[in-house]
Amino acid sequence: MKSEICTSDADTIRVRGLDLTTEILGKLDIGQMAFLEIWGRVPTPQEDIVFNSLVVALVEHGLVPSVLAARLTFLGAPDSFQAAVASGLCGLGSVFVGSIEGSAKILQEGIQRIDQGLSIDAYVTEIVGSFKADKRAIPGLGHPIHKEADPRTKKLLAIAAENGFSGRHVELLHALVREAERVNARHLPINVSGAIGAIASELGLDWRVSRGIGLIARTIGLVAHLLEELRNPMARELWLRTEKEAQAGDHS
Amino acid sequence: MKSEICTSDADTIRVRGLDLTTEILGKLDIGQMAFLEIWGRVPTPQEDIVFNSLVVALVEHGLVPSVLAARLTFLGAPDSFQAAVASGLCGLGSVFVGSIEGSAKILQEGIQRIDQGLSIDAYVTEIVGSFKADKRAIPGLGHPIHKEADPRTKKLLAIAAENGFSGRHVELLHALVREAERVNARHLPINVSGAIGAIASELGLDWRVSRGIGLIARTIGLVAHLLEELRNPMARELWLRTEKEAQAGDHS
Amino acid sequence: MKSEICTSDADTIRVRGLDLTTEILGKLDIGQMAFLEIWGRVPTPQEDIVFNSLVVALVEHGLVPSVLAARLTFLGAPDSFQAAVASGLCGLGSVFVGSIEGSAKILQEGIQRIDQGLSIDAYVTEIVGSFKADKRAIPGLGHPIHKEADPRTKKLLAIAAENGFSGRHVELLHALVREAERVNARHLPINVSGAIGAIASELGLDWRVSRGIGLIARTIGLVAHLLEELRNPMARELWLRTEKEAQAGDHS
């Protein structure tokens, strides 16, 4: 059993080879530290900008189900702040933030197969056909609210392009959209998960941990929502109203 | 029911009044976004440096119990990445990162009572006496490994001082240490949770959500450890060895 | 490192010394198995009835916050059923089911101190005074909905009495209620957590794990609610309505 991330003794903590006290604290900010921790090295200025934009994009999206779950958990367990945040994170599965993973998987596996000789066209035809056969939405495409275009998508792709991270994964994503729109005969905007999945792939992040970008971001958001819940609570009202409505008519 | 954090419609997402696409993405980094989200406004340059240092300090501290829990969870549920991170966060309770909360509570309640007329001496005497009577460790003081001095503590307090955040909460923490060392007749270093509790209080963060700094930081760390677990796993070995050892002699 | 609960090899699994295949399966039911697992021995018929009644009482109490949290989590992560249940359990803290622990703690520590010579009167006076000074509710007393009397309490105490488990902890609970009602000059019904805390103490369950009775029960309830959520969902409606209401007026 061996970990390469950190070494510590009574006097020193080193993270990825850098001394936490003398080389990291006050020198690296959160984004650079996260990059160092995950990628194993300090980011270039361009990577820094792009990685920060991915996390920032996902910090907040209103009273989404994971936020409500965390607030309801905090109502029952105000003594376990960490459990309220954990409860919210548990819901970042396949439907919401977890779709980053699905998007990154399709793109990374696609590049691998294209490198082995498959054409882009053949790959996107296969993917779109396979999801259609299973009657499943392609991760990264479409959004329940932002039907026209997710406002964050265009901006993130622009930031990535300006910094040199609009390469083969982004190109493949666009090819995938074109094929999906053709087959389904309707507009399918790239959603924020799709853009993040593609850009994270450009940054070289393994798709199997790409959901982590959303987890880091949403942990920040959950802390803010729990602070608001303390000051201006809504969970109790949400509970009592729901219970009243859902049981109405059963008391007869 | 009302939330002041975010508003969104089909075209726009505003966080704390700023437009995510035109005013946040590419303009604010993760630390500034987190500050905006939690405090409700963009930080000053000094607040920015200090807040970043608090989170950065807690990202990584080796194979701590929460990291091992997350790795073991990932072994059983590789399809639920978010659940592995949540599992790790669940353990950030009173013993480890949660102690930030205990420290911030003592300091914030202390300043409140001192403002009402109590002397600093009277307050620290009361706190140290009360914890001693309950045979409990004072949150923020002492460390199982860093017995002399936590290397991060001094640096964090220096960064805070350089940026104008070494005020009354930090002063109270030092008074508390002096009294605790006097009563217990031994050296009690301020640990990283103590320093963070004090500095977070200087930044005006409500102690009831101060544990959130640790949660944000450790989510970053957990993502990195789960990536390492994918590439160079240890959880299976940890499980099989433990099972073998703990059952030895019971098979007779 | 040593565990006394289970031993297994390629052919046999023994739990608390009994062979799972030949001595447990088909011979012990869930309640007896849980008692064996936790207490280390098969229950007497009386213990069996009383333990079962404690768990059964807590399985279901409507659309409580933990149920809503689990349903909302399931909406985002339908692929992580276990994470939805875990999310619901996270909220069983100090306010709801966790109050069993608070009640059992007061009673078990009380019996210990009474055994050391303190009078019952002195102990309940101390406890009621201490909670009043801290402006905290005494765990196990009072209920937000069942203001007169929790319908489950009387029945549980009767089942315990019929089976010989209405001893010193139950007696102490009644003394505590009398003192609390005297000091607060109002009716304070024993709630279901209070009754369960007392009866679990009669059964010899360490207060530090007494919350476990609620966790076992609510896991059953959460599974049922998630099945209903699959067939007749409410989480999406709950989310969309809440988001709409809480953001109203902010779009200007």
Next chain:
Amino acid sequence: MKSEICTSDADTIRVRGLDLTTEILGKLDIGQMAFLEIWGRVPTPQEDIVFNSLVVALVEHGLVPSVLAARLTFLGAPDSFQAAVASGLCGLGSVFVGSIEGSAKILQEGIQRIDQGLSIDAYVTEIVGSFKADKRAIPGLGHPIHKEADPRTKKLLAIAAENGFSGRHVELLHALVREAERVNARHLPINVSGAIGAIASELGLDWRVSRGIGLIARTIGLVAHLLEELRNPMARELWLRTEKEAQAGDHS
């Protein structure tokens, strides 16, 4: 929004139409209550025996990863007992207990397609071929420790048969094993998840919540392990040893 499970007012709690105080407490045991809660009706005596056996079989299997995760979480958060249990449940994903779901899905979808005219042979050929192509293990078959035969499997299938629940799903499971052994040319024992998936399907449990049987069972097991952790801890030792070993050689 409507729930059919429970109705309550200030005086009465009804679960699935039965009065908790007068018709459930002291009359139904945990297994019958769980069946009532999940299936919506009291079980027959045969269903009662079979359902109990499924849960009992999964309560305990030694120091599995989920148990270690819960113990490690409890070390950091002894104040959040529920979070330690939740942390353990988070790991019951696709690899361990979650495989019940995979098994039940294959069997329930199979019966549906066979009802639509497909032959059993064609279905099992398709399934085995599909998993082989994906290089994935078929859920419910094979076991890392019990290579010959899982001792619990045979017993559970016998209990099911004796009580009239060895019908088409069990038959299909056996056909699946035969085909998998033929194609892979090696012995593949039905593991406990496979047997439970089949028998739960016989009981009419929707595969999408079948993992719930394991969650109910393991919650019981986790409570017992956390009690043992309080009395005879191992998590601290596990942490310190792992940290020491994994960092060895990095300090140079």
